[in-house]
Every structure is written in structure tokens, then in C-alpha cells.
Amino acid sequence: MRTSRFISRLTAIAAAIALSVAGTATASAAEPNSTIVTNTASTSRTISSDPQIRNSMLGYYEYIGAQDAVAWFDQVRADPGRAQYLRLGEANSATSIDNAIKAALSVKHGNTLRTNDNNFRGLAPLRVSHLLTAMAETASDWMYSKGTMQHQNYDPFDYGSYSAAGQNIAYGYLDPYAGWYFAEKTAYDLGSRNENVVGHYLNLTSSSYNVTGYGDTGKYAAQNFGGSTSDTGMSVDAYVASLVGYKLLIAHSNGSDFTPSKPDDNGTETPVYRLYNPNDGLHHYTTSKKESDHLVSVGWRYENVSFTVSSKGYPVYRLYNPNDGTHHYTMSRQEADSLVRVGWNDEGIGWHVPGNGTVPVYRLYNPNNGEHVFTTSFNEYESVGSKGWTQESVAWIALK
Known part of the structure; x- marks a missing residue:
């Protein structure tokens, strides 16, 4: 060179x-x-x-x-x-x-x-x-x-x-x-x-x-x-x-006139809770306080609010793998459909992200157990990536 x-x-x-x-x-x-x-x-x-x-x-x-x-x-x-x-x-x-x-x-x-x-x-x-x-x-x-x-x-x-x-x-x-x-x-x-x-x-x-x-x-x-x-x-x-x-x-653009199809940014701010299962090492994300409280009651560890999204906006799809118990979240309908075809359960829309978010949410993949982790912390993204996880760029943009 x-x-x-x-x-x-x-x-x-x-x-x-x-x-x-x-x-x-x-x-x-x-x-x-x-x-x-x-x-x-x-x-x-x-x-x-x-x-x-x-x-x-x-x-x-x-x-x-x-x-x-x-x-x-x-x-x-x-x-x-x-x-x-x-x-x-x-x-x-x-x-x-x-x-x-x-x-x-x-x-x-x-x-x-x-x-x-x-x-x-x-x-x-x-x-x-x-x-x-x-x-x-x-x-x-x-x-x-x-x-x-x-x-x-x-x-x-x-x-x-x-x-x-x-x-x-x-x-x-x-x-x-x-x-x-x-x-x-x-x-x-x-x-x-x-x-x-x-x-x-x-x-x-x-x-x-x-x-x-x-x-x-x-x-x-x-x-x-x-x-x-x-x-x-x-x-x-x-x-x-x-x-x-x-x-x-x-x-999401209109294929005929290419007019931007922007989401409704006037939704209610919605926290996404992050939980950790110490038995299998898996993380879970949910907007449901009831689901979060239930998981804590059966032994999961509450890791606070991971990021804040909205009640309106672009959909983030939630999927579940019945074989190993992992959940996955994606904005890609194509990725969601491909996972369903290989046996994942489609659990609908996990939450929405607005078009006016400012905080990147980073996506990491563990090749050993197939889990994805999502975080707003670039330090965590760097640290976990250095330990063998695959850094998969930005998943979506949160409000905070």
C-alpha cells in the first residue's frame, strides 16, 4: 500500500x-x-x-x-x-x-x-x-x-x-x-x-x-x-x-409520486423495559409494565428502561423462537417474514418508533446463542462487540 x-x-x-x-x-x-x-x-x-x-x-x-x-x-x-x-x-x-x-x-x-x-x-x-x-x-x-x-x-x-x-x-x-x-x-x-x-x-x-x-x-x-x-x-x-x-x-415512499410517507409523530412516549434471565442469559424487551412485572416475579432481573419509543409511528415487529426461547425485534417486514417461514412465531407489533427520534439504538448479535441485544449505549455496543458479538449497526432511532 x-x-x-x-x-x-x-x-x-x-x-x-x-x-x-x-x-x-x-x-x-x-x-x-x-x-x-x-x-x-x-x-x-x-x-x-x-x-x-x-x-x-x-x-x-x-x-x-x-x-x-x-x-x-x-x-x-x-x-x-x-x-x-x-x-x-x-x-x-x-x-x-x-x-x-x-x-x-x-x-x-x-x-x-x-x-x-x-x-x-x-x-x-x-x-x-x-x-x-x-x-x-x-x-x-x-x-x-x-x-x-x-x-x-x-x-x-x-x-x-x-x-x-x-x-x-x-x-x-x-x-x-x-x-x-x-x-x-x-x-x-x-x-x-x-x-x-x-x-x-x-x-x-x-x-x-x-x-x-x-x-x-x-x-x-x-x-x-x-x-x-x-x-x-x-x-x-x-x-x-x-x-x-x-x-x-x-x-415507505409512495411508488407512484415518491411522496414521503412520514409517520405520525404525535404519539405518546412509551418506555421499553429491558429484562434479563439469569438462567439462560437471554434478554427481553417489552412496553408492557404488566409483562415486565410478571417476568420479575418469576426470577428475571429488571434492567430498567432501555429506551423510549412512541404509541405511533413506524412499526417494530416482535417475534419469538419456540425452540430456544429467544425474542427478536425488527423494523424489517422482510426479515420478520423470513423468520416466520423458518418457525418463529409472529407476535405482532412490539412498539412504534416516530420519525423525529434522535437517539440511535444499536443492535448486537450473539453467534453462540442466537440472541440479539439492543442498546442506546455506544460504550456497551463497543464493549460487547469486542467480546465476540456481531455489531449489526443501528436498529432504529428512539426518542430517548
Whole structure:
């Protein structure tokens, strides 16, 4: 693999230097006039009638009115040399909605490392820039399609008002931060200050950056970094909630006019209780206080309110496996139907989630006993995942 680093766009481009696992690029410059206007606030609220666009991040950017990200995609699609490597919405593309949600969780993971770093204390978490994310997505698709790990040959200062910019890229990692952060932090702690050795770590812990964008195909990953007073981004949780909301909208859109079919957000707040069976190690979730009290009376351990949903909104289906006693909860009617076909009992709608939720609920799977656990705690999601559970991204967005 290769690494290269941008010096100032006003000076020279550094030579490519061979490394074994990942690449890093950094740059700094005075803020120029932007050729793509950063706009994370305006909204169009129109779902594309083109199914390929609708089911991709381009459709998301169009829907929320992120004009900078849309303009970037338009430039890439207008260039035959780059357009041929873009796979809008495909399962192995960084532009798929599901991969974008997973990429956002990678940013959250990186922010945990950044804000708890003992060498560079007091760092704020990076916020998500739509423009930098769009750039990272096309970079990841380009690397995947070409089968090579290489930084993109564009200067980030040409496309946004940034005083500093950088890029980390990786190939083949389940967690790129294993190389970007942990391996290079070890080298830094041992005294290395060589950017060709610890450049990824320095990008992740730089106080010059306030925004980021992450693209991941599942094999190739790119994380862009930027420092800007005009591109202030949005919090990772708000971005995840927005992505999941868009995913639900397109799943429930009217097929003839593509009008968003938004749920009723005026339902009553409803707590979901979490209980644990110490005999078999299984968890159970219910909105019924009566059911919760009964389970406690027969030996289950009450683990408090897990999250809060609504009496109205998108349905979450509840299923039961009579063979091993596990329950499962999903917003996917297709997943629910597939489980029923293999012997699970359909127990109807467990609860509803509104369209105005703000708190991600993470989903984990235990491959040893087949159980799923749902939690709003990213620390629990990370901790349980490190013990062998499969991290299955975001299940839905709760009110709290």
C-alpha cells in the first residue's frame, strides 16, 4: 500500500512513500474561495424518482438539500474517468445507505479514541461534513473498483473552504483504527514523530480539524478531515438519525409520486423495559409494565428502561423462537417474514418508533446463542462487540 501527504497547495506535493497497511495525507492552506458552496442546513425534502439515486447517498443528499455534496457527485458523474468507478447504492458501495450508517458509527468510534487520547487532551469530537463524506464515499468506491489503495488526485482546497485537510485510507481491516490509531499511537508513545510512521494517528488527533467524512465499501475505507469555520458539520448522532430517517422514508415512499410517507409523530412516549434471565442469559424487551412485572416475579432481573419509543409511528415487529426461547425485534417486514417461514412465531407489533427520534439504538448479535441485544449505549455496543458479538449497526432511532 502507499501513503502520500499533501503539503500546502501553494508549495509542492510530497512523494509517495511505501507503507504496509494504510495511507495518510495532510495539508494546510489559507482558506480560499470555495467552488462548491457548503450547505448542510437547507432542505429540499423531495425523494428522487430514479431508484438508483433514491437508494444511494446521492438521493439522501438531494433530499436533505446538501448542495455541496450533490455538486460533488455531479462533478464525479460528469467525468467519465471517475464515473465508471461509482456504484451508486450497490451493496458493496460506500454510497449505499447501510454502508453510510456503518461508516458513521466508525466516525463515532474514532471520536471515542480522539476525545480520550492521553497525548492530545481536550480534543472535541469531529462533526460530520456532508461534502467531506461525499468525497470519502467516491474515494472508497474508486479504490474498490480499481482494486488499489491510493489517495485521490484532487486537492481538497479546490472544493471547500478549509484551512487544513487530510485523508486516511485503508484496505482489508475489519477496524481501520487498529492501524490508524492503535498501532501508530504505540509508535508515537515510543518516540516516533515521523509523519510517514504516525501520520494517521496525527490526523485523528489533530486540533486543526473540526469536521470529517468517512466512506467504507466493506473492504476499502477513506476518512477525510477538514478544518473550517464555514463547514461546521453536524453531530454524529444527528447524522445517524437523519440517515436512518431517510432509509425509512424511502422504504415507505409512495411508488407512484415518491411522496414521503412520514409517520405520525404525535404519539405518546412509551418506555421499553429491558429484562434479563439469569438462567439462560437471554434478554427481553417489552412496553408492557404488566409483562415486565410478571417476568420479575418469576426470577428475571429488571434492567430498567432501555429506551423510549412512541404509541405511533413506524412499526417494530416482535417475534419469538419456540425452540430456544429467544425474542427478536425488527423494523424489517422482510426479515420478520423470513423468520416466520423458518418457525418463529409472529407476535405482532412490539412498539412504534416516530420519525423525529434522535437517539440511535444499536443492535448486537450473539453467534453462540442466537440472541440479539439492543442498546442506546455506544460504550456497551463497543464493549460487547469486542467480546465476540456481531455489531449489526443501528436498529432504529428512539426518542430517548
